[in-house]
Amino acid sequence: MTTTNDLVHQLDRQHVFHSWSRQGQLDPLVIAGAEGCRMWDYAGKEYLDFSSQLVNTNIGHQHPKVIAAIKEQAETLATVAPAHANLARGEAAKRILERAPRGFSKVFFTNAGADANENAIRMARSFTGRDKILSAYRSYHGNTGSAIAATGDPRRVPNEFARGHAHFFNPYLYRSDFWASNAEEECQRALQHLRRVIECEGPEAIAAILLEPIPGTAGVLTPPPGYLRGVRELADEFGILLIFDEVMAGFGRTGRWFAFEHFDVTPDLIVFAKGVNSGYVPAGGVVVSDAISRHFDAHMFFGGLTYSGHPLAMAAIVATLDAMREEGVVENAARIGDGVLGQGLERLAHRHAIVGETRGLGVFHALELVSDRERRTPLAADAMNEIKHALLAEGMLPFVAGNRIHVVPPCIIGEDEVEQGLATLDKVLGEVSAKYAA
Structure with missing residues (x-):
């Protein structure tokens, strides 16, 4: 049978259930x-x-180098349980850590960005012994339980089944929620607002602030100078962890390996996915700071996935990051x-x-x-x-x-x-x- 646009479209409409959609109104591009x-x-x-x-x-x-790496890995070892040591997984973690700030030496691999955020939240709660997660209203963190509850945009509302989430307004000078007339005012007022949210939610109850350094889906909202440093200082003042969600902005998107490098700020946990291997095989993860990593040397980490560090995804990461550096x-x-x-x-x-x-x-x-x-x-x-x-x-x-x-x-x-x-x-x-x- 000759493959045509009509055939593929018909198969899709008969058998595929799409995300974020009214199914009867879809007309997908082939x-x-x-x-x-x-x-x-x-x-x-x-x-x-x-x-x-x-x-x-x-x-x-x-990209030919990434495709070749996936083929080679498939011929060698197509899948392996996460409990085993595997060369592709170790090399992928090494490549990612080479691009992370000092003070990070471990990577936990997930299947995508949403479950990476889930596990970063889980690590923060376990490490601090606290429950609440603060995140921005203008944000998107994924479609799994805690990730969608942490998300700020309206898709959160029908899906708020996870506990312990509160939100704040992040800076957006073009549509300022703080009546600011310039970037300096927007920064100062947004930080004062966040301080009040922390105080009202109870600093002793807050495990982490989860933030996209540059919110992507919400509008590519580049923060004003000093904002992310101010968030870091608030987190330190109240003993709160800072998680940067680099799923969309990381691995070259902003002209740096990580978007937070533009702002001279280092988080405690870095969440990644997407650009780490351009989605050739689904992969995500959390880059874990040394202090948090050491905590789990003696404490159980209650998290795991069957496909954590899947070798095909890991081979794609190694080839992608090598090609990006070489080219x-x-x-x-x-x-x-x-x-x-x-x-x-x-x-x-x-x-x-x-x-x-x-x-x-x-x-x-x-x-x-x-x-x-x-x-x-x-x-x-x-x-x-x-x-x-x-x-x-x-x-x-x-x-x-x-x-x-x-x-x-x-x-x-x-x-x-x-x-x-x-x-x-x-x-x-x-x-x-x-x-x-x-």
């Missing part, structure tokens, strides 16, 4: 193959991947972000009244779209859907969330591909701006 920053369907229509799928294919699609992928993300991409997005913001703000680092940017710049009125959902479908029709795979386009191409992207993507955005934003901007 993808047949990919390479680098491009994907295509069975009819040959090509798409420039400006979303990195779900902001995870940092090294691009079908200067992180440096490319920084150069592109500071250069053609960042500058091009600034030009789009000046050209189109529909763009309220552009922000970001590396290949981690967002365009916030509004119907009225003065009032900062978020562009309506119907208009955002129109933009999404127009971008797809023009051959771009976008990441659209709320009233934003997240501009998050693979870290390997070249200047010509960035220019192509910017031209597509320019065309579509121009057409929509004429209809919807005040």
Whole structure:
């Protein structure tokens, strides 16, 4: 039987149950193959991947060194229980720790970012003997029990089955919850707000603050100078652990190996997934500081997964991190972000009244779209859907969330591909701006 878009679409609609969806309203895009920053369907229509799928294919699609490593590992040892020592797992942990700050020497592997956050929370509670986890309203930490309860966005509300979670407002100057008029005010007032939340929730009850250094799904919200250092100081003052969720922002996305490196702050636990092997085989984990690691030398860690450190995923991590180092992928993300991409997005913001703000680092940017710049009125959902479908029709795979386009191409992207993507955005934003901007 000849494989066609219609056949694959029909199979999907008959048999596949999708996430975060009303099943009867779905019309999924069919993808047949990919390479680098491009994907295509069975009819040959090509798409420039400006979303990195779900902001995870940092090294691009079908990188030959990663594919070869997975094949070689499959031929040697396709699976092994986590209790055994395995070369691929040890080498993967070593590679990750080489990129972590001083004071970290162990990695606990999970299957993805959500269960990585689950286990970081579990470690923090066990280490401190406390129960509560503070996290931001503008955040996303995953779809498992404690991870979704820690998440701030509205998907949390139907899923709040886990105990011991409280939330605070993190800084977002464009839509300040603190009536701030500049970055310094936003920082100071956000930190004072967090202090009051800690005091009101009871410092002696709080195990950890869980925070994305740059919240991704919530809008690529680069914090103001001094904010993350202030959070670190509050955590230290009250004996609270600091967990950084680097699932989306880590491993090159911001032009550094970890996003927190931009802010000269070190957490107690680092959660990772996505870009560590670009999702070629599902993997995530927690980088554990030495103090917490030593605690579990004498205390039981009540956590584990059948596929923790799965050898195929570990081989993909080793090959991905080696290739990124050898090919200067992180440096490319920084150069592109500071250069053609960042500058091009600034030009789009000046050209189109529909763009309220552009922000970001590396290949981690967002365009916030509004119907009225003065009032900062978020562009309506119907208009955002129109933009999404127009971008797809023009051959771009976008990441659209709320009233934003997240501009998050693979870290390997070249200047010509960035220019192509910017031209597509320019065309579509121009057409929509004429209809919807005040």
